[in-house]
Amino acid sequence: MQTATESDGDAGPRIWGGTTLSERRQARRAALLEAALDLIGDSGASGVTMRAVCRKAGLTDRYFYESFAGRDELLDVLYRQVADEFLEPITAFAAAEDPSRARVPAEILVDKVLADPRKSRLLLVEPYSGTGFGRTTLALLPEFTRIMQDHLLGHIDDPTKRRLAAVTMASGNAGMFAAWLDGSLCAGREQIIEHCVATLTAYRSLYRC
Template identity: 75%
Template sequence: MAALHDRAGTEPEDRAEAEPEDGVDGAGAGTGSRLWGGTTLAARRQARRAALLEAALDLIGEAGAAAVTMRAVCRRAGLTDRYFYESFTGRDDLLDTLYRQVAEEFLDPMTDFAAGEDPDRDRRVAAALVDKVLDDPRKSRLFLVEPYSSTGLGQTTIAVMPAFTRLLQDHLFGHIADPERRRLAAVTMAAGNAGMFSAWLNGSLKATRAQVIEHIVAVLAAYRAMYRA
């Protein structure tokens, strides 16, 4: 799903390749060299980038996307700001990259089931989505809760959501002949699911895993019945 990564940060040339990779504010000097000793510059860059993204996820899991700042991410990752800007142009670029990466992780297993012809397809798609939501609370919070707050993720969410709408439209609602009705059903269900999962994650909706799966399956069936003609 490379389309979800259109704005992934580019990596400038490292002018100080031979410099030691110190910890924040000089603490833990040399730890970078021990961790990445004997690896290529590209591999060290990739490892630093992954560490920054993981640090951002930890901060989101603890206090939401508002806690993600360049300094906080660098402190958590044990890297200096030079290495932050090696991979990202700023906070918004990091959040955009992370959000698209997480969205892809949600979309891939759903697509695998939705594109098939399994008679139990609806339940498999619903279970894959629910299990993904439960798998990593940090990622679920970023993907399903944080877009509702003022974190700068609004435009990224708008850019990513059509991929989920197309999955519903092309596979699960493919039987609806009228293209406008098919799109109406897909857009409405995608938005409704996002709101439902947000409420489920923040605790305002009390439901079990089985109940959420059954609800998704029932809603799919209801839309198909509504537009059967």
């Protein structure tokens, strides 16, 4: 039931069923993103099409194009959204000053990877699958690499060596988690945590006299 009417000027937004037009648009956008995430969890990014997303969300293509210009934009927005969620635990892990303090952030990071397999697959597996994430991944990789440079490898004075170490660390861990998630790396949670701590220790000692 419509509880108020929308008019131009200062009359305020139209309310329908207790929500404004803007709120309904945001809800539809969120539903489309969640539907895409479900599809990625089920069959990977190759299963994400406009029609499949709309069907999953229970919306028409009209509402899809209300929020996104196309599939690529939806995937770009979704990838950035999930990457933002992982930035904090990645930063905390990289900032740990010694192995005794590295275990807790390593546990948080590993548990974050395990918490939602859909998001972890999106962030760590799909960029390597060639299904439309190349541009977005390249745009975000410098941010993850910068975290490594600033928090993990600041003791390396030579900028080239620091960059080499940061790129290797960032891409190596991403590859490790990707292999773990897709089942090609058989290891338990505790083994992954111990490896992360050992890797952190090794990189902290890199180029240190």
